[in-house]
Amino acid sequence: MGILIQAFAVVVMAIGILLAPKIAKGRYSIVAIGEFGIAIVVAATFAVLGTHAFNSGIDGTPSPLQNMWALGHIGLLGLLALAWLWWRKLRTASVACLSLTGSTLMGYFLSMYLIAPIVTSGGSHDTARWTDSVVAASTAAAAVAIIMAARALLWPRQRKLRALHRL
Template sequence: MAALDSADPRVRMVRSPRASVIWSLAAAGLLLGSAALQLVASLERWVVLGGSWTRDDISVEDHLFDYSYPADPWENLATTAQFFGAGVLLLAPGILAMARAARRGGILERVLAVAVAASFGLTGAHALVSGLTGAPSPAQSLPVQGILSLIGFVGLIILAVYWLRTSPASSIACLFLLGATLPGYLVATFEIAPMIAGYQSYDTTPWTETIVAASTAAAGLAMIIAAGVTTRTPRTASRRAQRSGSQPMQEIRAPKSSPDPR
């Protein structure tokens, strides 16, 4: 019976929405958790430390304290790099959960999801290790960071296109996650942050990392919407079937075998 239940495509159609909802909610939780940790790091820099800054030789806005991509020369401010690194690490399983929620079963999708997740995982590990050791990790080299950023940026765009029909909310989540890549960071610091702060800093404009955290949170909210849409779809299909006079598709089970009369 188990073999029949798993092999019958109609059975998979009944069961897949529930699994998709679970994976969508898991992805949402991981993305929102990532956003929360990134927000803590940002507030620690711009509110806690920025509000009590007493150093006259350097400003809290100096790129020396940028923790998103630590590279020499670099100085960690309190635990900003640790919080940020842990937050970005959560993006890796979050993206894999998104792939499970919107899966179409293609090899390209699986490879891209793993590649994008790995790029964020390595970026997060670099920031976390740098914060724990107080010095940039060996992954600070420009070629390494450039390759990781390229994989994450391009991969998210392809996944957004790939999931557009099967899960539009997941596709939108991918677009929001572009804000967590290096190009997204640059847009935040040069375009969006100055509008919030009211000026363009000579180095890192305040609230740059907060904007990145907000884009991650928006991706998490999109996955909650994905779960809601997936839950609503089977109910809508059932109502349409009832209005048309047909019965909704039910799970097929193997007939019980009758005893041999002989």
């Protein structure tokens, strides 16, 4: 269920970034439409993965969506493209996209075969312990980054001009 919420969050993040006045200023509409299209594709890949997990959990057997594993690559490429496109506009949103790559299929493999065995000092023949914790940490890092992005958009820093006082 969490990955379905994550799919919704990717769309909301894209809408928030595209509608921000400071970011949207001076930008071509075709680029904004392309960015939103990429965000929809990424959200769709997360939605397919979440629907597969949800249906498999309810039925007790793997769903027919298990053969859609190639969508994981599309989600990864889409997140990397969004991170590249948003780097100059809002860096914390770009960091959020890079953190979300841990939730893709390739991010899961990386956490299962590289990061989790290092953290737990060993692996097993099929999966490493705490693999889901590594994926959850990347999702939490994305959440923190997008909260910082929202803070930067809603409450921008303003330089305070102090009057010089003479004694």
